[in-house]
Every structure is written in structure tokens, then in C-alpha cells.
Amino acid sequence: MALAIDAHELIKTYPPDVRALDGLSLAVRAGTIFGLLGPNGAGKSTTVRVLTTLTQPDSGSARVAGIDVLADPCAVRRAIGVVGQKHGADPEATGRENLVLQGEFHGIVGAQLRARVTQSLERFGLADAAERQAKTYSGGMQRRLDVAMGLLHRPQVLFLDEPTTGLDPEARAQMWREIERLAGEERMTILLTTHYLEEADRLASQLAIVDRGRIVVEGPPEQLKSDLRGDRIEVELADSKDAGARVALERVSDLTEVKLEGRTLRARARDGSAAIPAVLAALDAHGVKATSVTLARPSLDDVYLQHAGRSFHRADSEHEEVAA
């Protein structure tokens, strides 16, 4: 399948001695949502800046929509839409004026531009606010205007740099639905950066975890999680002193780390849902009564811990300490 983004060994340093990208490589298939997940300062935004031609890497190469970002940045700009971390709309201009300016810069003019702007305002629920200055918009409305501007020229590849940071839960859910719709109905390629684990988990079909300017692990979220040692199975026993329970589970193949603490029996299974019938059968064969069985999938936080060697939140706060 064609690659919409193909980056090799990107290196970017900032003076005096900050290596923002340290040999980052990335491949995104056309028509998918690709999530770049990482704590603040991991290199996500620098990656987006390089891929959107906003800045240049010290070394390495990248193609976006098949075009070399270093050789022909202007052609890349025509093919991409960008929604940055900060609001990109001119606060003094109205929603409509902002969209018109964006269209003009992309060479869309006249009646076609007017029609497209009106359509876009309606689609993003901004029709009533079209003649108001963007600075009077709520946070959610400004974000929708940003996305509308990023999409006006119908780009092949859309970059969303932390699109839901600072949004309230309702606006965030709305943004998620819109992103899913773009990828689903319009078959658009979307590169999404986020430092929300749940956002990456929900939206991205392919995920790369970035840490210290490198991609430490990559794959579909489900696969990343199942690559961990497995699911966690917890069995709540009716009788706390049932020593036979542990023995019973140790005989079930595929289970590891079987532990009994009080009335809770814990184990790991590579595939938890497939293991549950065997677990129940083994307990039954040994005459052990279970009151409940729960299965916990590993979270992306577990994945991050596994590959970056520290918890996500610690990495986030470490960066803030450095920045402060």
C-alpha cells in the first residue's frame, strides 16, 4: 500500500545542545490515522514541523504525499493540511475571512471559494458565528475553525498537532468524532500527535511511541498492548483459604505469574479471553468456587513503561522540570 508519509533518520538539534529528533523514522500508510504518542518534549511537534515544511532537519529525509519535503516544500504545502498546537486563526478577522484567506493562499478563488467557505462553516457548526471575529469564539469553536482552515483546500494528508489539548470533555469527544469521520468517509491520511493515551488508543490504527527524539515502539494499539506479557486475569474466590486454587491454575498452560493474595488469585495470560474457559474448567475440576473473574487488558501506559523504561506521567513531569 502507498505510503503517505515516509521519513528516514531525521535528526534535528537546537542550540545549545538539545537533540529534539535523534534518528526518527516513520512510515504512514495512505488512508490511515497514525498516532504519535509521547510526553511533552519527546519530539512529536518537531516531527510535525519537519514533515509540514515549517522547518528543516539537520539530516535525514522525508516524503509527504510522495513529495520530498526538502526538495519541493511548496508542493508539499499544497498537499497537506495542518492544525497546529496553537490557534492558527487571525483573532482580529472573522471566521469567514480566515477561511477565505486560507483558500486564496491555496489558489482557490471566486465563486468556488465562496461556496466552499460557506459549506465549511456549516459543516463545523460555525455558520451563525461566521461574521464574528475569531477572538470572540469559545475554545471549542476556535479549534473547529482551525480544523476547518486545515481542511478547506481538501488536503491529502492532515497533520493534527495535539488537537484536543485544552478542550473540555464535550468538545474533545466532538473532535474525536470528526477525526474518525475524516479518516472513515474521506479516506484521508491523518498524522495525529497526542500526549493523551486514551486519545491515541481510540483514534489511531497505527501508533508510534516517541521518547527522546526516537520512536521506541510502533504498531497497532491492540498489538502493542498484546505484545506485553499478556492480559491480567483476576479471580475472586469464595473461600480465602483455598490453597488448591493456586495449584489448579499452575496446571493451566499459557498462564504465568500465578499469585494468591487473600481471596484474590492473579495470573497473566498471553491471550486472556482465550484462557478464561480453561481457568474456569481447572478451578471447577479442583472443586474451587469462584465468585467473579475479571480480565484487564494492558494499557498504553504499560506499553510506554515497557519501552521507554519509565512511566508516561513521570516522563511528562521530568520534562516540565527541565523546562522550568
Added chain:
Amino acid sequence: MTAARQTWQVSLRGVRALLRQPGYLGITLTQPIIWLLLFGALFKAVTRIPGFHGGSYINFLTPGIVVMLAISSAGWTGMGFIEDINGGVMDRLLVSPVWRGALNAGTVVYAMLTIVIQTTVIVLLAWALGADYKGGVGGVLILVLLAGLLGAAFASLSNGLAVLTRQRETLIGAVSAVILPLTFLSSALMQQNLVPSWIRSVAKFNPVNWAVEAGRSAAMQKIDWGLVGSRFALLAALAVLCAIFATRAFARYQRSL
């Protein structure tokens, strides 16, 4: 064609913002009036200095005020880009395929429009106060055009500086440091044969003086076409050079991102 279109779209941003803030429009219109009245009153006695042959001081002063106004007004143009950089608008502009030259040229055109409005007010007020435009309407238009060209050069310089430094303080400092010395090192307020010879020598290389002398010749005296033509060419060349500098500043800004 596309370049002109994009330039005009960028200019429109400024024009709309100005029209939405009538207060700011008011300030930009009252400032030149205050200058004319203040400088006119302050330096009235200049005409009594032996060797002054410029006629009434208002005749002498008006072209100087017009030019001074043009540079001080244009000097702040870069502030818009600093706001754009801080607000995130700049990054969005730069990831679009817009021609970088249009980003600069658009704000320069807007600065020139402002200058034309302001200088027109000054010229009319001075006329009401008794200024005698021997060069007629044509002469006055040449004065305004020369001031606009000089303003264009300053607007580009201001943009380039803003994009390179991204700091309000630097721009404020630069504008304050440049405007008055350049004005004093010209014949804007004082006739050249009455100033020390070193100032006369420096003034020959001062673009502000090019605009003042040519503008004064066109509007107030019997027009000296050689002077007007050569100064016009010099100012036009300067405006182009400054525009190239400002346009290239964007690439430098992007490398630093």
C-alpha cells in the same frame, strides 16, 4: 497575478483590522496633526535665523513632517508579525503555499495606505494653516509618493527585524533609536546651510533626507526634476532591497524553528 492577489489579501487583513478599531484609526489620524502644530509652534523662530531662505516655516516644515510621519508610522509594521508569531498565526501562514514575498509586500502596501491617509491629513491641515504649495496637486502627490516609498523601505526593515528577533522590545528600541537621529540628520526640520558641515555630509547618505529634499522641491518650490528623479530612483531601489531582506528573513526564521 497570484503574487498580486496574495499580496492584496494580506493587505486586506490590516485594512479590516484598522476599520474595526475606530479608536486606533483616530489615533493614527490625530498623531500627525499634533506633530504639525507642535513642531510648527516650537520652531517658528527658525525663519528669523540669518541665512534662512525657506519662506514661512510652515512651508519649510510640512514636507519634513510628512516624511517623518511616514517613517515613524511604517516603523511599527513589524509588530503585526510579532503578534502573528506569538499567536501561532505565522506558523499557519508558513505551512500554506503562500509566496513569502506576499506576506511582506501585503503589510508594506497596508503601511503605505496608512501613510497616504496620514500625509493627506497633514498636507490639508498645513494648507489651512497657510502653506503655499507652489508645485500644485502634482507636486504634493510626488511628495506623498516619495514619503510612501521611504515608508515602504522602513516597513520592510521593520518586518525583517521582527521576524528575525521576534521581540517587541527589540523593535520598539530600534524604531526609537532610528527615527529621531535620521530626522535630525536631514533637512526635515532645519535648512542644510544652517547645520554643521558633518551633518550635511552624513545627510547626503540619509534616505530620509532624499525624501525630504525631493519632496520639498516638488511640493513647495520650483520642481527640480533631476533631484526628484534621482531621489525617487534611490528610494525605489532601497525599498526593493529592504523587501528582499524581509522576504528572506522568513526562511531564516523557519530554519530556527
